[in-house]
Amino acid sequence: MSTAIEATGLHKRFRRAEALRGVDLTVPAGGVVGLIGPNGAGKSTLLDLVTGILEPTEGTIEVTGRVAYVAQGAPVYPGLTVAEHLRLGAELNPDFDPAHARERVERVGLPLTRKAGRLSGGQRAQLALTLALAGRPDLLVLDEPAAALDPLARREFLADLMGAVADREMTVLVSSHLLSDLERVCDHLVVLVDGRVRLAGAVDDLLAGHRRVTGARRDDPLPGGQRVVAASHTERQSTLVVRTDDPVLDPHWDVTEIGLEDLVLAYLAPPAPARTELEVVR
Numbered sequence: 001m002s003t004a005i006e007a008t009g010l011h012k013r014f015r016r017a018e019a020l021r022g023v024d025l026t027v028p029a030g031g032v033v034g035l036i037g038p039n040g041a042g043k044s045t046l047l048d049l050v051t052g053i054l055e056p057t058e059g060t061i062e063v064t065g066r067v068a069y070v071a072q073g074a075p076v077y078p079g080l081t082v083a084e085h086l087r088l089g090a091e092l093n094p095d096f097d098p099a100h101a102r103e104r105v106e107r108v109g110l111p112l113t114r115k116a117g118r119l120s121g122g123q124r125a126q127l128a129l130t131l132a133l134a135g136r137p138d139l140l141v142l143d144e145p146a147a148a149l150d151p152l153a154r155r156e157f158l159a160d161l162m163g164a165v166a167d168r169e170m171t172v173l174v175s176s177h178l179l180s181d182l183e184r185v186c187d188h189l190v191v192l193v194d195g196r197v198r199l200a201g202a203v204d205d206l207l208a209g210h211r212r213v214t215g216a217r218r219d220d221p222l223p224g225g226q227r228v229v230a231a232s233h234t235e236r237q238s239t240l241v242v243r244t245d246d247p248v249l250d251p252h253w254d255v256t257e258i259g260l261e262d263l264v265l266a267y268l269a270p271p272a273p274a275r276t277e278l279e280v281v282r
């Protein structure tokens with residue numbers, strides 16, 4: 001499988017903050033990659049490095065093909081009309097496909113003569129997405145594209161984005177701090193916490209490789225080689241999220257599958273202490 005993004009040992013320091021603290025990441029080409037993490041995790045910084053707006057302090061990043069970037073808030077020129085945006089796009093970008101842009105503008109119902117400053121938040125996001133797609137990128141990067149939209153507009157925007165992806169060979173890297181935005185649309189997930197990648201992989205593989213286990217509380221350290229991602233305890237019961245490629249056969253534990261939201265939440269929580277390891281009986 002070819003690679004869209006390859007980052008190795010990526011650090012980015014600003015004067016006061018270390019936004020990225022050693023990111024190693026391989027993003028396969030094709031499909032939608034969700035970048036999720038809490039506020040301040042370094043998502044925008046990583047996207048700025050992917051798009052070449054920023055240079056890393058340390059490490060390397062390689063991106064394959066043409067890149068289009070819709071930055072946070074879907075910036076457009078408020079004083080220019082929709083038609084003027086299309087003309088500007090064509091002038092600035094030799095790869096711009098004006099027919100595609102015009103067809104899309106009509107389809108999503110953007111009035112050509114309306115100034116961008118008078119469009120709704122959802123329409124502005126659509127305009128920014130149209131301009132990006134018309135550049136026929138190999139990699140489309142979107143930073144919190146739906147943040148300003150209400151839930152319905154959000155859903156429509158993301159569904160439309162999925163349609164655009166299905167029509168062509170393209171990788172989409174889309175960031176959000178809301179998993180609900182991403183879980184319906186992404187094939188691949190990267191969880192960034194505190195400037196580091198805490199989890200990355202194909203969604204199907206991630207779901208297959210984790211289980212939630214519950215059982216009567218044990219205070220003694222649990223032997224075994226499987227990694228506990230998160231643990232919570234009541235007086236009597238322990239609930240663990242474990243990373244395991246092997247079936248958990250110990251009858252002490254009740255094992256269930258885990259949904260994507262709970263899986264991501266487990267990785268967003270502070271890491272479980274190393275001693276809480278679960279015995280896996282093969």
Ligand SMILES: Nc1ncnc2c1ncn2[C@@H]1O[C@H](COP(=O)(O)OP(=O)(O)OP(=O)(O)O)[C@@H](O)[C@H]1O
Nearest residue numbers: 014015017019038039040041042043044045046177
């Ligand atoms: N230009 C900058 N100058 C100084 N510090 C910065 C700059 N850009 C980002 N930072 C800092 O780097 C850290 C990561 O910020 P970043 O915007 O990449 O996070 P984020 O995950 O995109 O957050 P959010 O979800 O809030 O947009 C933060 O501590 C932020 O204050």
